[in-house]
Amino acid sequence: MWVLVVAFVALCLGAASGSAFDLSLHDTPTMARVCRTAVAIQDASESWGTHSKEQQLAWINCHAYMAGFSAGYGDHREVAFDGIPMRTFCIRFPVDASAARTAAVFVGWADRNPSHLWHLKLNVAVMTALSEAWPCQN
Numbered sequence: 001m002w003v004l005v006v007a008f009v010a011l012c013l014g015a016a017s018g019s020a021f022d023l024s025l026h027d028t029p030t031m032a033r034v035c036r037t038a039v040a041i042q043d044a045s046e047s048w049g050t051h052s053k054e055q056q057l058a059w060i061n062c063h064a065y066m067a068g069f070s071a072g073y074g075d076h077r078e079v080a081f082d083g084i085p086m087r088t089f090c091i092r093f094p095v096d097a098s099a100a101r102t103a104a105v106f107v108g109w110a111d112r113n114p115s116h117l118w119h120l121k122l123n124v125a126v127m128t129a130l131s132e133a134w135p136c137q138n
Contacts, residue, residue: 028125029117031065032110035103038062042100066106067099069126089127090136097134105133 037058041051048056070093094101109129110117116125 028110028120028122031062031122031125032107032117034058035062035066035107036110039100039104039107042104062103063099066102066126069123070097070099070102073127089131091127091130092134092136093130094134102130105129109133 035058037055038061041055041059044051051059073091073093106126106129109132110125116128120128
């Protein structure tokens with residue numbers, strides 16, 4: 001429920017602001033940029049009010065996406081996209097896998113794999129990052 005509230009607030013703030021951090025976050029490079037800002041905020045020691053509206057929207061957008069992704073994902077997911085053969089992703093989320101930690105994992109993967117940002121769809125990029133960080137133990 002809180003994810004819906006956060007997403008609704010982000011939608012309202014984003015629509016009102018017309019900011020660069022809008023909710024059209026359907027591509028991997030944009031989400032990587034937005035989540036990079038969110039991770040910087042969560043690593044900072046300043047209070048929430050010291051960050052700009054764009055930074056706050058980035059944090060909300062990234063965390064809402066990561067929380068929704070984590071909540072909607074089972075242990076195994078098969079994905080077929082754009083003619084690329086089906087690949088099985090297996091993610092074993094740790095007990096303490098918060099939206100903030102998931103965002104940090106995605107940003108770390110994006111920074112190590114910048115060439116993948118332009119050809120992988122966002123959901124596949126996030127699944128790849130998380131399955132590499134938290135693989136299933138077979």
